[in-house]
Amino acid sequence: METKLILELPNDLREIEHAVDFVMKRCATCRLHGSKLKFNLRVGLTEALSNAMLYGNAKDSHKRVRIEVIVGEDEIKARVTDEGTGFDPDGIPDPTSPDHLEKCFGRGLFLMRELMDEVHFNESGNQVTLVLRSDGGADEAGGEVDGA
Amino acid sequence: MGFQVEKQGDVTVVYVEGQLIVGNRQALKQKVLEQLESGDRKFVIDFSNTGYIDSSGLGVLVSLSKKIREQGGELRLADLNEDLRTLFELTKLDTLFKIADSREEAMVGL
Numbered sequence: 001m002e003t004k005l006i007l008e009l010p011n012d013l014r015e016i017e018h019a020v021d022f023v024m025k026r027c028a029t030c031r032l033h034g035s036k037l038k039f040n041l042r043v044g045l046t047e048a049l050s051n052a053m054l055y056g057n058a059k060d061s062h063k064r065v066r067i068e069v070i071v072g073e074d075e076i077k078a079r080v081t082d083e084g085t086g087f088d089p090d091g092i093p094d095p096t097s098p099d100h101l102e103k104c105f106g107r108g109l110f111l112m113r114e115l116m117d118e119v120h121f122n123e124s125g126n127q128v129t130l131v132l133r134s135d136g137g138a139d140e141a142g143g144e145v146d147g148a
Numbered sequence: 149m150g151f152q153v154e155k156q157g158d159v160t161v162v163y164v165e166g167q168l169i170v171g172n173r174q175a176l177k178q179k180v181l182e183q184l185e186s187g188d189r190k191f192v193i194d195f196s197n198t199g200y201i202d203s204s205g206l207g208v209l210v211s212l213s214k215k216i217r218e219q220g221g222e223l224r225l226a227d228l229n230e231d232l233r234t235l236f237e238l239t240k241l242d243t244l245f246k247i248a249d250s251r252e253e254a255m256v257g258l
Binding site: 047 | 167169170171200202203204206207208210211214231234235238239240241243244
C-alpha cells in the first residue's frame, strides 16, 4: 500500500534537516536497501530542498516549498516545488569538468542525478521529481537521468 | 552540531560534529578564516564525527582550500565515513584534496 506525505515548508534553510528526517522515518517501510535509502534519498532530497530555497525561491522568506512524497513498497517518489520562476537544468555545467572542479557551487543537481534512479523537471523548471527504486538502478551512483 | 578548533603543534585541527550543510557552512568558513588571518597555515579537518556533508558543505571546503593555498598553506581532510568518501569520489573532489584515513595520518608531512 502506498503512503503519501505532503509537507509545506517556509523558505528557511534550517527547516531542511527536520523535513528530511521526517520523510526518512516515514520511508522506513519501503524495501529499499539500507544505504540507498539512508544515503541516496537523504542527499537527493536535501539537495532538491536546498536548490528550491536558495535558487528557486531566491532566499525569499515569504515564499514556501512544497514536498510531496509517495512511498511504495519498492519505490519512493519525491516531488519538490518552489514558487520561483524556474530554471533550465540543462544549462548547469558538469561540476566534475576541469574548468568547474574548483567552483564553490553547482554540485547539487549533479549529486541528485548521480544518486537517484530518475530525475525529472517540469517544463518551467520550478518542480523536480526524484525517483528511487529497490530494483537495482542507482546503488551508490549512476542513476538514469531525464532532465528538463 | 558544531565545530571545535584545536592546535596540535603548528597544525590547526577542526572537528566537524554532526553535519556540514547549507545551514552551518558559513560558521565553519568563518572559524577557519579567523585562524588563517591569525597566521595559521596548516589545517586538518577531522570528519570522524560527521554524518553528512551536502553540496554547499563541499563548496565551502573547496573555497577554504583555495584561500589557504593562496596564503601558502595546505588543507587536508581526515576520517571520512564511506558515504562521505562516495560524495568526494562522485564529484571528483578526491582529486583536489589530500584525504587521509585518520587525523594522525593527515598530519604526517604537513
